[in-house]
Amino acid sequence: xxxTHPTADNATADPGxxxxxxxxxxxxxxxxxxxxxRWRGLSRRADExxxxxxxxxxxxxxxxxxxxxxxxPPIRLDESLPISARGEDIVRLIREHxxxxxxxxxxxxxxxxxxxxxxxxxxxxxxxxxxxxxxRLAAxxxxxxVAEELGTPLGDLVGFxxxxxxxxxxxxxxxxxxxxxLLAETQGDPWLSAYxxxxxxxxxxxxxxxxxxxxxxxxLALKRPGLKIxxxxxxxxxxxxxxxxxxxxxxxxxxxxxxxxxxxxPVDARPRDGMxxxxxxxxxxxxxxxxxxxxxxxxxxxLPGEREIRDAHQLLSRRQYRETEIxxxxxxxxxxxxxxVFKPGVKRRVVLATNVxxxxxxxxxxxxxxxxxxxxxxRYSQRSQLERLHVEPISQAAADQRKGRCGRVGPGVCYRxxxxxxxxxxxxxxxxxxxxxxxxxxxxxxxxxxxGEVDEFPFLEAPDPRVVADGxxxxxxxxxxxxxxxxxxxxxxxxxxxIDVQLAxxxxxxxxxxxxxxxxxxxxxxxxxxxxxxxxxARQQADAAHAAFADPKSDFVGVLNLWRAYHDAHEELxxxxxxxxxxxxxxxxxxxxxxxxxxxQLLLVVQELGWKLDVSSAAQNEAQNARFAPPPASRGxxxxxxxxxxxxxxxKRTPPQPSPASRGxxxxxxxxxxxxxxxxxxxxxxxQVGRKDEKGAxxxxxxxxxxxxxxxxxxxxxxxxxxxxQILDVGGRVWxxxxxxxxxxxxxxxxxxxxxxxxxxxxxxxxRGCVVAYEQVSLFGLVLVEKRPVxxxxxxxALAHAIFLREALVRGDIESRADFVRANQRVLEEALGIxxxxxxxxxxxxxxxxxxxxxxxxxxxxxxxxxxxxxxRKARPAEQAALRWSLDDVLVGGAALDAKAFxxxxxxxxxxxxxxxxxxxxxxxxx
DNA sequence: AGGGTTTTTT
Numbered sequence: 063x064x065x066t067h068p069t070a071d072n073a074t075a076d077p078g079x080x081x082x083x084x085x086x087x088x089x090x091x092x093x094x095x096x097x098x099x100r101w102r103g104l105s106r107r108a109d110e111x112x113x114x115x116x117x118x119x120x121x122x123x124x125x126x127x128x129x130x131x132x133x134x135p136p137i138r139l140d141e142s143l144p145i146s147a148r149g150e151d152i153v154r155l156i157r158e159h160x161x162x163x164x165x166x167x168x169x170x171x172x173x174x175x176x177x178x179x180x181x182x183x184x185x186x187x188x189x190x191x192x193x194x195x196x197x198r199l200a201a202x203x204x205x206x207x208v209a210e211e212l213g214t215p216l217g218d219l220v221g222f223x224x225x226x227x228x229x230x231x232x233x234x235x236x237x238x239x240x241x242x243x244l245l246a247e248t249q250g251d252p253w254l255s256a257y258x259x260x261x262x263x264x265x266x267x268x269x270x271x272x273x274x275x276x277x278x279x280x281x282l283a284l285k286r287p288g289l290k291i292x293x294x295x296x297x298x299x300x301x302x303x304x305x306x307x308x309x310x311x312x313x314x315x316x317x318x319x320x321x322x323x324x325x326x327x328p329v330d331a332r333p334r335d336g337m338x339x340x341x342x343x344x345x346x347x348x349x350x351x352x353x354x355x356x357x358x359x360x361x362x363x364x365l366p367g368e369r370e371i372r373d374a375h376q377l378l379s380r381r382q383y384r385e386t387e388i389x390x391x392x393x394x395x396x397x398x399x400x401x402x403v404f405k406p407g408v409k410r411r412v413v414l415a416t417n418v419x420x421x422x423x424x425x426x427x428x429x430x431x432x433x434x435x436x437x438x439x440x441r442y443s444q445r446s447q448l449e450r451l452h453v454e455p456i457s458q459a460a461a462d463q464r465k466g467r468c469g470r471v472g473p474g475v476c477y478r479x480x481x482x483x484x485x486x487x488x489x490x491x492x493x494x495x496x497x498x499x500x501x502x503x504x505x506x507x508x509x510x511x512x513x514g515e516v517d518e519f520p521f522l523e524a525p526d527p528r529v530v531a532d533g534x535x536x537x538x539x540x541x542x543x544x545x546x547x548x549x550x551x552x553x554x555x556x557x558x559x560x561i562d563v564q565l566a567x568x569x570x571x572x573x574x575x576x577x578x579x580x581x582x583x584x585x586x587x588x589x590x591x592x593x594x595x596x597x598x599x600a601r602q603q604a605d606a607a608h609a610a611f612a613d614p615k616s617d618f619v620g621v622l623n624l625w626r627a628y629h630d631a632h633e634e635l636x637x638x639x640x641x642x643x644x645x646x647x648x649x650x651x652x653x654x655x656x657x658x659x660x661x662x663q664l665l666l667v668v669q670e671l672g673w674k675l676d677v678s679s680a681a682q683n684e685a686q687n688a689r690f691a692p693p694p695a696s697r698g699x700x701x702x703x704x705x706x707x708x709x710x711x712x713x714k715r716t717p718p719q720p721s722p723a724s725r726g727x728x729x730x731x732x733x734x735x736x737x738x739x740x741x742x743x744x745x746x747x748x749x750q751v752g753r754k755d756e757k758g759a760x761x762x763x764x765x766x767x768x769x770x771x772x773x774x775x776x777x778x779x780x781x782x783x784x785x786x787x788q789i790l791d792v793g794g795r796v797w798x799x800x801x802x803x804x805x806x807x808x809x810x811x812x813x814x815x816x817x818x819x820x821x822x823x824x825x826x827x828x829x830r831g832c833v834v835a836y837e838q839v840s841l842f843g844l845v846l847v848e849k850r851p852v853x854x855x856x857x858x859x860a861l862a863h864a865i866f867l868r869e870a871l872v873r874g875d876i877e878s879r880a881d882f883v884r885a886n887q888r889v890l891e892e893a894l895g896i897x898x899x900x901x902x903x904x905x906x907x908x909x910x911x912x913x914x915x916x917x918x919x920x921x922x923x924x925x926x927x928x929x930x931x932x933x934x935r936k937a938r939p940a941e942q943a944a945l946r947w948s949l950d951d952v953l954v955g956g957a958a959l960d961a962k963a964f965x966x967x968x969x970x971x972x973x974x975x976x977x978x979x980x981x982x983x984x985x986x987x988x989x
Numbered sequence: 990a991g992g993g994t995t996t997t998t999t
Contacts, residue, residue, distance in 0.1 A: 197996065225998065242997040249999055271997060368993065393995065417994055438994045451993070495996090503998095560998040592993090667999080758990090772991040792993065799993085 079105050082117060089123035090130075091189030091258045091288070097123065131187040133233060135212045135219060137178050143171025145315045149179055152313055156183040156259075160283055161291045161310035165300040167317025168466065172294050173204050173263055174211065177220075177236045180259050185290060186235040189258035194241040196264050196272070197422060198224040205229075205238035212236075225560075226659045241271040246560065248278060248511060259290040265303060266295040266459070267421065268494035273522055274504060278513075280307060280520045298459045299491055306522050319469040322431075327351075328481040340434035340479050342370070342377040348477050349412065352430050353383055359429030361412045362419060364464050366436045366453045368392055371414045372598055378412060391415040391425065396595050396645075397652055420463055424470075431468040431476040433461060435484070442500045443791070444532045447749075447764065449500075450791040457492040458485060496525055501533030502563050506542060509549050510557035539748060539816060540567040559667055561589045561660075564746040569664070571745035571812070573673045575738040582668065582675075583625045584618050584743070586661040588787060588800075593653035604648035612775035616802035618743060618787075619736070620775055628654055741808045743785060748813035749842060750786050752798065753806075760784060760798060763842035768796040776801045783809070806846045813841050824854045824861065826869030828876060831927035833862040833869075855925050862925035864913070870927070872912045878927045880934040882945040893952040905954055915951055919944050 079101070086097055100116050139146040145166060155162045156179065166172040173193075180191045195201040205222035214220055221230030222238040230237050241262065247254060254260070260279065265272055279291055293303045297314060304310045327348050329339040337343045345363055352361060365371050371390045378388045387409045389402060393416070403413055406427050413425050417437050439454045456464075461478065468474030478485065496504070505516060513519055516530050537543045542553035542563060549557070552570055559566035565585045572581025596604045611627060613619035631643045644651040668675075744751070752760030752768060758780060760768050768789050770777050776784070783806050786798030810817065817839055824835040835854040839847040855862045870876040874887040890906075897905040919941070924930050934942065 240997060243999085245997090246999045267996090269996065366994080394993080420995095422995070440994065558999070562998095589998090591996090596992090663998095769991090771993095773993090777991085790993080795992095797992080 076105075076108075078113075082113075082120065085120050085124060088127065089120055089188075090127045092255045093119070093123040093126075094188075095253055095255060127187055130233075130235060133219065134181055134186070134235065135214060137182050138211070139175055139178060140171060140211065143175055144169070144318055145171040145175045145179075148313060148315055149175075149182070152176075152179050153183045155311050155313060156180060156185070156290060156292070159311055160287065160289070161293065161307040163300050163304045163307075163310050163312045164292060164294040164315065165297045165312060166294065166315035167297055167319060169318035169470070170315040171318075172315060173200075174208050176261055176263075176292060176294065177208055178212070180261070180290070180292070181235065185259040187258065188288070189256055190230075190234055191236045191259040191261065192244060192254075192257040193236065193238045193261040194244050194263055194275070195238060196241060196267050196269055198227075198240055199422075201238045201240050202227070205236075208236060208238070226656075226663065241269070241275055245271050245275055245278075245507075249507075249557070252511065253286060254282060254289075258288065259292070261292045261294065263294045264296075264421075265293045266298055268492070268496070268522075270495045270499060270504065273494055273496045274507070276303070276306060277519050277521045281513075283307065296459075296463070298462075302522060306520070319466060320471075320473045322465050322469040322474040322476050324465065325475060325477050326481045326485075327477050327479055328484065329479075330481075340365075340436055342374040344479055345374050345432055345434070346377055346381060348432050348479065349378065349383070352432075352475075352477070353386075356429070357384060358410050360406065360410060360425075360427045361430040361432060362425055362428045362467055363412065363414050363432040363434070364419065364437075365414060365416060365434055366438045367416060368394070370434075371416070374414050375598070378414075383410070383412070386410045386412060388412045388414065390598070391419055391423070393418050393422075393591070394595070396597060396650060399597070419467065420460065425467070427471055428468045429472065429474050431464055431474065433464045433476060433478050435461060435478060435480045439498070441498045442529075444500075444526070444529045446766065446791070447532070448766065448789060448791050448796070452791075452793055455480075455484075455488055457489045459491045461485065461488070494523060496521065497523060497529075500536060501525060501529055502536040505530070505533040506537060506549075506553065506557055506563050509543065509547075509553065537563070540564060540746060541815065542567070555671065558671065559664070561585065561664070565589055566746075568742050568746035569668070571742040572739070573668075575742050577735060577738040577742055578668065578673060578675045580622055580735070580739045581742050582661055582664055584621050584739070586657055586664055587621045587625070589660055590656050591653055593650045593657060595648045595650055597648070600648070607646070607648045609775070610647075614775055614779060615781070616736070616740065617775050617800040618739065618802050625657075628658075632658070737805075737808060740785060740802055740804050741812050743787065743802070744804065744809055744812035747785070747787060748809070748816060750789055750798075751804065751809050751841070751844065752784050752786065753844065754780055754782050754784070760786075761844065762789070763844045765843055766796070768798045770801060771797040771799045774799070774801045776803065785809075809841065810839060810846050817841055817846070821852065821854065821857050824858075824865055826865055826875065827851075828870075831877065833865045833925050853926075855923075859923055859925065863922050866925040866930075867916045868909065868913045870930075871916055872909060876927050876930075878934075879931045880942075880945075882934075882942065886945075886947045889947040889949060889952055893949060896949075896953065907952060907954055912952070915947070916945065 082101060086094065086101060089097055097116065097120055100112070100119075104113055104116060139149055145152075152162070152164070164172055164176065173195075177191050177193055180186060185191050193204075195204060201222050201224050205220055206216050209216040209218070209220035212220060216222070217229035218231055218233055220236045220238070221234040223230050223243050224240050225243070237257075244254070244260070247256070262272065262275060262279070265276065276293070283289060283291060291307070293307070293310075295303060300312050300314075304312050327344075329337050329344060337347070345365075349361065349363075352359070363374065365374060368390075371392060375388055375390055385408075387407070389399075389411060391400065391403050391413050400423075403423075403425055411427075413419070413428070415425065419425050435455055436453050437456045437460070438451055441450050441452070442448075443450050465476040465478075468476060501516075508516060508519065517524065517527065534543065534547060537553065540552070540556075540563065541550055542556050544550050552567070555570055556563050556566040559569060565588055569578070569581050569585050572578050572585075594604070594608050611620050611623040613623060627647075628649075631640055635643055641651050644654055749763040752762035752766075755761055758770075760770065760780075762768055766789070768786070770780050770784070781803035783804050784798060784801050785804045786801045788799040790797050790799055818841075820838050821835040822838065824833060826832075827834045830853075833854040834851045835857065836849045837847065837852045838845060838849065854865070871883065871886075874883055874890070876883060893906055897903075920930070921933060924933055
């Protein structure tokens, strides 16, 4: 059975063609689409030669599929696992339905046995059985186990693929992978044609990847009737998955867990003054109770984070429980310390853990769970456009998952440090990640895959339209999409880079600014988990070790320093020496390797894109040797004075680009490189900037306030202007985590498309010979430039001309070669003399009248001395003469000879726009 | 003056 496209059954009269169409249903899924296309073409227009070729290709594909079927090993289920009892039902349901939901707790055996049941149901022949896992470690270890059970070497009939590691062969019937890999494959093969069956495991975790995949698969299922989909989940919320796929059957398989007794232990049940619910004291009190009943059973305590773990660790250690080890467990813990948890000794153990122990890691031998009922949860706040990391009460589902962690070796007891009413008031399920995240990445991927309107995509739960709009806005901010919300060339490039869009955007800019090498290093660092370790008993040593690489101006330069040192160590040292090197510098060996591998992966993509690392190999050598110089204190316009020459360029709203000076070599080369690197960073996160206020806090865009994170190398001497790669609200305090000193000019240049500019105080400048104004430039409320002189001509030519007439020509405040200007002033002086002699005020005409004298006598675009001179030189004598004042022109009637000639005109209020108007009315120019 | 949950990607 294979995919049959709805429009494919236009029956042809030709029996040969019809027979060939039937055969198409028995080809390999990978070839089906292409072969069907060729068949369609031939059924429209016959061609004997092509028909023969198609027949041959179809036969080859059918043969490949037969070979796969023949290679199937005998299938034996592990009868000790609960799922095996339901094997026949499951096989039948897979045969009869396109989508099946399997609900089973840990220990049910679903992950390892389901692929085998699929094989038994005839799957894996047309294409592979693809099994996804949320974590790389799980994908690999489950693959190993299933390969073993099927008696095949790993990578042969059973393979796996995770990032950096691909062990799948042509012969593979079953492929384990992370859900991220499957999602990534949609880009190269939208039909996912390598598979005839997909198993999405642990769907209840509802990660971004899983939610996106489930939406994608819902649509794909309609287009590929031959594709089978199995969704597995813990026994929670299975109805939602079944409903999502139009009423798929649900099979419930019991787990193999032991019963767990629940005991509620809120603070008020054990009155003690000042004891906070879930605090270290509270935990200690419950641990006392456990120890009293059973001093031997291992205990797993769930806490929200490292700090709480540290506090509890201190308090519990002081209490000196008999024959007991207290040990922390969290993701940032060094590999060695984590390993200790998995090798229990003779002593009783109390493991203080974060959420890692909820899903990612399984702590062995646990008999008791103490659940504080809280966790730190990351949420993207669309309103403040900020990531928040706050302690929140966990959902009922998460609490039950924690409870289950003590029922694996025998009956367990779970102590909840809250009461039942609290529990029943909680959310049933943890919010899916999709509803807690910025959607820029999801939307970019949807655009790249041409999935149509975001609000029509069949998500299990649709995201808030405001968050969708925010995602689009973020993509606009980095120029990934245009006004029509279509991908720009930049956007297409971002979609090809397997990292966060904003980080990918930095790479794109790094290429443009010729700082690819540095950006690859920084961006890959920002994509991995921080490799720096800070063990509780050696925090100062660790800080000192890390400080060796730090740069006082930029944490990113610090990253480059670290990379260089690590790179050298990697070249010179053996594997085990490198391990030593890492631990000496308090660096996680694994994560450093991850960094290197991601760097290499990005390097390959970048080479595919045809990007060059450097301008030339010469520049490359110099750049490598160049030390990073601090940004120059003042450059160009920032220095004032000669700055003015840049102004004209600024009018076009394209701030000056950096000089094309080579990046390497000289001192200025290093400064140039610093600038290029940080401007590239700004391009990815153009709004993550701030200016220091009097109190040392930073004022950022959108009225956002943040503080320099104390762990940043810049914390000792915070610069005036800062770029921060991550601004995080941690329990109400907002920190800029990784920072660098930048120039406001760089921000202006990289955020040119987001700026708001207003012009004020337009006036004539004799010195510069043109009309100027003061420009204020701001980025979402953050003023980047307070008061910068700019030529006013382009802003408002008519107003500039009017100001020119009044302030330059009428007042004579201009240096010009045009002789009429000085002549006019002499006339004016003469008139003033007459006024003085007659001792009468108001003999001289109102300035407005003098201005209107000039109106229409010279071209309206003239607003500078240069323009005036150029025109005047070529003007006809009559035109020149018309600009000269006589006493009549300057004096009120009666004072001059022919009073009758213009009586009334004198009193008329001829108004022209006046300079003050410009002062009163700033010109808003949205860009 | 002062410190962070977890996972994943062509």
